[in-house]
Amino acid sequence: MASRRRRLGSVLRRYVDAYLIALLAVVGVAALLPARGAAATAVSTATTVAVGLLFFLYGARIKPAAAWAGAKHWRLHAVVLLSTFALFPLLALALAFLPAGMLTPALYDGLVFLSVVPSTVQSSIAFTSIAGGNVPAAIFSASFSNLAGVVVTPLLAAVLLGGAVAVSAGSIGKIVAQLVLPFAAGQALRPWIGGWMERRKRILGYADRGAILLVIYAAFSAGVVAGVWHEVSPGRLLALVGVLSVLLALVLGLTYWAGRLLGFDRPDRVTAVFCGSKKSMATGLPMATVLFTPASVGLMVLPLMLFHQIQLVVCAVLARRWASP
Incomplete structure (x- = not known):
């Protein structure tokens, strides 16, 4: 019990406190000092390189052989995939019936994009472990969600968002060059560089988060220069937080109910809830x-x-509550 509490504290410190502070700081810098002109060009180039590096690292980190131990739970994995790439988008489309003016069209499009992003890997597995879930199955589900998301997320975004995503031979080539090829290269080189990466996991983790912070700065900086942030009032921001909280509550409840309906044991239900309810900022932002x-x-x-x-x-x-006897 004490060990689980320590792990929970470690997860919170790693994913919430320091990272949230850094994220907010970068947003503040972008608001005060947005990149313009030549600086914007340099930031754009650096972001392109960072996105390719991120997906190379993701490809090199995912361990197909280790994750395969949990692959036999196909019904569990089906629940996670359907939650990630079907339930979330359906709920997001239903939000189109919210009262007019509650969210701007751009924020609603952002909700739709959120709905097609793959699940997280690290935090899904960490919370599953803390709550006593099926960890091998969580490894497979979360890893496969990210593998599928490299292709599925752009396709679903193009279908659901229409004109917001420009689909052309050039845009498809850009997706392949920046996402698919680096990811495939990481997978191909894993047998040779996997051990080296494991030994330097901490340093590479900082590189990971640094690249994501660069992506955040570029995104918010461009928004400030274009003047789009005038669309977000405090009232709309609160409304968005409320909508997101309801969305999460619905997915948590429906994945838990699906596990019970399908007769999953407790560890598998825990895995379905934690892997099926997550969305990866680390993957979604570069995409x-x-x-x-x-x-x-x-x-x-x-x-x-x-x-x-x-x-x-x-x-x-939830993880702390389910970890309790």
């Missing part, structure tokens, strides 16, 4: 920079950034 125009990215990723923090706090509370 957004590839899929959307620089001026629109800031508002498009705001729902994802808020949801990421809400899900971590709520799931931390």
Whole structure:
């Protein structure tokens, strides 16, 4: 019990406190000192390189052989995938019936984009472990969600968002070049660099988070220069937080209910809830920079950034409660 509490505290410190402070600081810098002119060009180039590096690292980190131990629970994995790429989008589309003016069109598009982003890997597995869930199955589900998301997320975004995602031979080539090829290269080179990366996990983790902070700065900076942040009033921001909280509550409840309906034992139900209710900011933000125009990215990723923090706090509370005897 004490060990689980220590692990929970470690997860919270790692994913909420320091990272949230850094994230807010970067948003503040972007608001006060947005990149313009030549600086904006340099930031855009650096972001392109960072996105490619991130997906290379993601590909090199996922261990297909280790995750395969949990692959036999196909019904559990089906629940997680359907929750991630079907339930979330359906609920997001239903939010179109919210009262007019509650959210701007850009914020609603951001909600739709949030709904097609893959699940997290690290926090899904960490919370599953703390709550006594099926960890091998969580490894497989979360890893496979990210593998599928490299292809599924851009396709679903193009279908659901229509004109917000420009689909052309050039845009498809950009997605392949920045996301798919680096990811595939990481997977291919894993047998040779996997051990080296494991030994330097801490340093690479800082590189990971640093690249994501750069993506956040570029997105919010472009939004400030384009003047899109005038669309977000405090009232709309509170409304967005409320909508995201309800969305998370619905998914948590429906994934738990699905596990009970399908006769899952307790560890599998825990895994379905924690893997099926998450959305990955680490994967979603770089994807957004590839899929959307620089001026629109800031508002498009705001729902994802808020949801990421809400899900971590709520799931931390759930994990602690389920870890109790």
